[in-house]
Amino acid sequence: MNNISEKQLLKFRDLIFTNCGLWFGDSKLSILANRIRTRMKESGVSDPDEYLRLICSPDDRAEISTLINQVTTNETYFYRSESQIDSFKNIILPKLMEKKVAANDRRIRIWSAGCSSGEEPYTLAICILETIPFHSIWNIEIYATDISTEVLNKASEGRYSRRAIEKLPKEYLAKYFVERDGFHIINNTVKKMVEFDYANLIDAYYESDFDIIFCRNVLIYFKDETKKDIINKFWGSLVDDGYLFLGPTEMIRGLVEGFKMVTLKDSVVFQKQPR
Amino acid sequence: MKDVVILVVDDSSVVVEAVREALLGDGYIVYTAGDGLEALDIVKRQKINLILLDIDMPRMNGYQLCKILKKDPNYKNIPIVMLTAKSTETDRVWGLKAGSDEYLTKPFNYSKVKEVIKRFI
The missing domain is CATH 3.40.50.150 (Vaccinia Virus protein VP39)
Incomplete structure (x- = not known):
């Protein structure tokens, strides 16, 4: 389930970059893929193309907003470093x-x-x-x-x-x-x-x-x-x-x-x- | 309705024009700005009765403008209606925490916007 092809992943990366300026370099693509998979699962969409269509929808920006929240969230803790x-x-x-x-x-x-x-x-x-x-x-x-x-x-x-x-x-x-x-x-x-x-x-x-x-x-x-x-x-x-x-x-x-x-x-x- | 001045702040010229046309049609006086900094400049120079405010804009964002105005005794009473594509529950909660008086999400229909404006003016 949720197998994201490289081509699809690059599309996701570009969309995120266009929407908020964050860039997932090649070494971070697997992190990006994991976070997208998690969000797809939460939103009940199993086909990456369908999910791409959903986040591109001009009528509903909630999903792209939620995805950006998800991919930009880093786990941290008190007294880090x-x-x-x-x-x-x-x-x-x-x-x-x-x-x-x-x-x-x-x-x-x-x-x-x-x-x-x-x-x-x-x-x-x-x-x-x-x-x-x-x-x-x-x-x-x-x-x-x-x-x-x-x-x-x-x-x-x-x-x-x-x-x-x-x-x-x-x-x-x-x-x-x-x-x-x-x-x-x-x-x-x-x-x-x-x-x-x-x-x-x-x-x-x-x-x-x-x-x-x-x-x-x-x-x-x-x-x-x-x-x-x-x-x-x-x-x-x-x-x-x-x-x-x-x-x-x-x-x-x-x-x-x-x-x-x-x-x-x-x-x-x-x-x-x-x- | 007498000289009610509305400031529309959005980085999308399509949205600005659509809202501006509709408001002018209803007899409002309309100013427009493409981002928070431009809007702040207008608020300091003109008497504004209500602000329709987008959030994600290239320079100062809508949450930031809202907080600045709501902290300033000269402007804190200007009703601010967020009109934004940011439609998650957390976006809405943050908008209210920033001090907005109402939070509408795009796509919107003008009758809803009109109804909200009437509530505040």
Whole structure:
């Protein structure tokens, strides 16, 4: 059932690219095929051609919207890539606070781009609560965006399975969550620190004045040209000397000017430089 | 009906023209914009009574424009009707969370749009 030929798969890939700008390179085609199969099964369609017709229908955009939600959703969890989170908490954040205090500026703005169901921005919020003394005198804004309304709704709900919180230090779990019906619900103090928004990174409108941008394991779904454009826009959205965290294996060398790679304890971050 | 001004925001010129023609036929004053940024500029310069707003647009999207306007005391009372192809339940819920007053999905018939406009004006 649901045998998708290579020709059909390439058609799906082009349709997704046209509709949201995400590009599944040849090495990711099997992931794409699996996600399409899952969605076809859910929607009760077994013939790939019939499903192609369904998502191309100009009268009903719901299915293409649902498929995009499905193919762009990545499973994530709290405290993902621990060394990066520790560097953020123990190195970058104290450094940033020192700089802000010296400038008599109490505003910190962080963007979690491609935030999925909220695990990353809530992790950042928890790190801030743990690191910044008297955080209430600071104006801390964590802006979190994603292209899928499905994950955004989940994120704003703040309700997680045990799997999502497995890597979170136990003391944080007790401090910032309550357990209900087998799920872990994030508390309101953390929840209030994050503002979720629907945004596609290929759009032209980006918010600005961010001290730090996290965009981890997202750019892998874009073509090099789009990637370059997105990183250039990140450059414009960051304050001078602002930081960009990418996925642990993602590099931007050779793609754009204006970032210096800084090695932290067990991870790297890209710092904005003048052009 | 006296000088009711409606702003139609959509990146599809076909949709914009169809809605504009119909609204003009009903005696409304109509402004149009191709994306959220253009719409924001118009809202700041003109008095608008209601906005018909698409979501997926090439520059600022409809959810973002909606949130900006609903947070601003000068514009928060302008009714915003999402008129969009994004028709899943999660899209609708997110639209309402963004602050829209009504959520209609394409394909739409004009009588429904008209009915909703009348409800707000």
